[in-house]
Amino acid sequence: MTDDRLIVALDVPNALDALKLAETIGPAVSFYKIGLGMLTGGGLALAGELKAEHGKRIFLDMKLFDIGATVEAAVRGLAQFDLDFLTVHGDPHVVRAAREGAGGKDLKILAVTILTSLDRADLDDAMIKPGEMTDLVIERAGRAFEAGAHGVIASPHEAAAIRALPEAEGRLIVTPGVRPLGADAGDQKRIASPAQAIADGADHIVVGRPVWQSPDPRGAAQAIQAEIARAGKNNSRVGQN
Numbered sequence: 001m002t003d004d005r006l007i008v009a010l011d012v013p014n015a016l017d018a019l020k021l022a023e024t025i026g027p028a029v030s031f032y033k034i035g036l037g038m039l040t041g042g043g044l045a046l047a048g049e050l051k052a053e054h055g056k057r058i059f060l061d062m063k064l065f066d067i068g069a070t071v072e073a074a075v076r077g078l079a080q081f082d083l084d085f086l087t088v089h090g091d092p093h094v095v096r097a098a099r100e101g102a103g104g105k106d107l108k109i110l111a112v113t114i115l116t117s118l119d120r121a122d123l124d125d126a127m128i129k130p131g132e133m134t135d136l137v138i139e140r141a142g143r144a145f146e147a148g149a150h151g152v153i154a155s156p157h158e159a160a161a162i163r164a165l166p167e168a169e170g171r172l173i174v175t176p177g178v179r180p181l182g183a184d185a186g187d188q189k190r191i192a193s194p195a196q197a198i199a200d201g202a203d204h205i206v207v208g209r210p211v212w213q214s215p216d217p218r219g220a221a222q223a224i225q226a227e228i229a230r231a232g233k234n235n236s237r238v239g240q241n
């Protein structure tokens, strides 16, 4: 069985390209992330096809944020699509509404703490309380867990501190910003290797460009899987979650 700790972000322009990419990668990857940018390009149809025809797990990265009633309705609608993970912003009222909307469906609600593209000046502009970014991220993760989030999205550099929270017991940590050995960092500033992210408590790692921009996406994915396998012999969670 393919290790589902690797999630590949399908950040290509449209659903057709994404499907071709998934077919090229084949059994080397069993879990895909579909983002907001793909929504108008057939993202939900793509999710359905990857799940039904190819048996892949699906992470829909929507980062929903609105009043509770609207989030609940949106998640109730999305929950009809047989998705595995869905992101919302980590504000407790949003997380609670998302859990309501998911109802009894086996859809994991993952909370975004603070977007990694923001710095302290952006938080000041948004009138977010003073404090170190990392402390705020950890506090927001704790509150999201208390509100019922199945997991959080976190940079690999925050994974260990979040994993240490008592509220994180049994919850998922999913980390983007991961770069396999020797890969280009791109615009990711706070990166870690797959092995490091997993050692720090990540249940899943999200990797995009090092796979889909590679001339050999299948080989790139296989190399990451090999890195995960070497790193995670003792804490493999294949088939769980």
Ligand code: C5P
Residues within 6 Å of the ligand: 009, 011, 035, 115, 116, 117, 153, 176, 177, 178, 186, 188, 206, 207, 208, 209, 210
């Ligand atoms: O290409 P790369 O591996 O950097 O892609 C990472 C994926 O994870 C992208 O889809 C990106 O939007 C997403 N992401 C991220 N950092 C976050 C949240 C999401 O890179 N904090």
